[in-house]
Amino acid sequence: MAENKNDPSQVKDTGHVWDGIRELDNPCPRWWLNSLWLSGLMVIVYFILYPSLPLIEGSTKGILGWTQINEFEEDMAKVEAIRAPFDNQLAAMTVEEILVDPRMLNYAIGSSKVLYGDNCAACHGVGGAPPTGVFYPNLTDDDWLFGGGIYDIKMSIAQGRAGMMPAHKNLLTEEETDQLVQFVIDYSNGEPTEAGLALYNAKGCFACHGADAKGIKAMGSANLTDKIWRFSGTPEGIRHSIIHGVNDPSDPQTHIAVMPGWNEKVAIMMEARAYAIEDGDDPNDIDWDDELDGDEAERLTETDIKKLAVYVHQLGGGQ
Numbered sequence: 001m002a003e004n005k006n007d008p009s010q011v012k013d014t015g016h017v018w019d020g021i022r023e024l025d026n027p028c029p030r031w032w033l034n035s036l037w038l039s040g041l042m043v044i045v046y047f048i049l050y051p052s053l054p055l056i057e058g059s060t061k062g063i064l065g066w067t068q069i070n071e072f073e074e075d076m077a078k079v080e081a082i083r084a085p086f087d088n089q090l091a092a093m094t095v096e097e098i099l100v101d102p103r104m105l106n107y108a109i110g111s112s113k114v115l116y117g118d119n120c121a122a123c124h125g126v127g128g129a130p131p132t133g134v135f136y137p138n139l140t141d142d143d144w145l146f147g148g149g150i151y152d153i154k155m156s157i158a159q160g161r162a163g164m165m166p167a168h169k170n171l172l173t174e175e176e177t178d179q180l181v182q183f184v185i186d187y188s189n190g191e192p193t194e195a196g197l198a199l200y201n202a203k204g205c206f207a208c209h210g211a212d213a214k215g216i217k218a219m220g221s222a223n224l225t226d227k228i229w230r231f232s233g234t235p236e237g238i239r240h241s242i243i244h245g246v247n248d249p250s251d252p253q254t255h256i257a258v259m260p261g262w263n264e265k266v267a268i269m270m271e272a273r274a275y276a277i278e279d280g281d282d283p284n285d286i287d288w289d290d291e292l293d294g295d296e297a298e299r300l301t302e303t304d305i306k307k308l309a310v311y312v313h314q315l316g317g318g319q
């Protein structure tokens with residue numbers, strides 16, 4: 001019979017009938033069949049070129065030798081090739097030099113963002129501003145515990161920091177505590193009283209917070225006269241700081257405030273150079289075998305420390 005696909009009565013059927021509906025036996029369209037063969041062919045080509053059939057260990061390798069890891073490593077190598085000249089140059093510069101070289105400064109800041117995100121943001125917050133109520137120093141303001149100069153910032157990062165204030169619960173009477181809380185509030189409002197200042201001095205607060213209560217950066221003691229609170233500026237919060245102190249192991253309610261160190265070797269070298277300069281010696285004459293044991297912890301490279309120091313310095317308030 002002459003077949004006309006559009007006329008069901010002229011099309012061969014398979015002999016199957018359900019509820020009066022015949023199953024026709026039309027051939028598949030040619031374009032459809034061709035695509036089927038073509039996709040089959042592609043499968044074979046891919047099988048030959050790329051890793052495909054899973055074996056007990058690994059898989060067939062494919063003749064191109066392609067792997068995801070190779071592709072990743074090739075891309076990374078391209079990135080490294082672009083970075084290497086910058087990183088080499090950066091490694092040879094001091095942080096002070098980087099700060100005045102706009103091109104290197106730009107590079108240092110740009111490449112610190114990931115470093116900062118991976119290592120610092122968990123405590124100091126995205127962009128250097130921790131969420132409120134979390135007791136980590138804000139790195140974007142003008143208020144520095146340990147100093148906002150580039151040297152101090154680099155030292156904070158390399159060495160780590162942990163301010164220490166003893167718990168005063170056994171050192172002060174209830175009344176003295178009340179008076180000191182009031183004194184800290186008054187001073188932050190610019191109205192310190194004579195009596196308050198006398199008690200502040202008598203109780204030894206000045207030894208760490210300074211005669212002007214503005215803090216001493218070598219100790220990381222907070223400035224009590226500004227309204228930027230490291231922990232809390234409410235009367236209860238200030239009372240808590242005074243009674244329980246900071247990092248005082250004898251008091252379970254003490255504020256814990258520990259900044260981990262990221263490169264002990266850099267910290268030791270910075271300190272040795274600073275001492276040499278202070279003594280009028282040439283820092284190039286330092287015998288590093290004497291200063292370093294070789295087992296110093298280096299969680300970030302020296303170049304990374306430089307990048308981060310520069311990054312934090314420009315976040316705001318770097319001095």
Ligand code: HEC
Nearest residue numbers: 119120123137144145146147156161162163257258259308
């Ligand atoms: C585990 C939490 C933690 C991490 C991670 C951390 N810090 Fe800190 N950081 C602190 C604390 C706490 C202090 C304050 C220490 C104190 O109060 O004595 C601090 C202090 C600092 C200071 C000194 C601030 C000042 O006011 O003088 C700088 C700068 C700093 N951190 C930068 C960094 C950088 C950069 C990183 C990442 C490499 C980092 N921190 C990672 C907790 C952390």
Ligand code: HEC
Nearest residue numbers: 163164165180205208220221222229230231232241246257
């Ligand atoms: C041994 C040194 C030391 C002594 C003594 C000391 N402090 Fe402190 N104090 C610190 C340090 C260091 C910090 C900041 C800790 C940090 O952030 O790491 C601090 C923090 C504080 C804070 C918290 C400030 C804020 O911004 O939240 C208050 C309030 C305070 N001190 C008041 C006092 C008073 C009042 C006295 C005297 C009774 C006193 N301190 C004695 C070292 C000391």
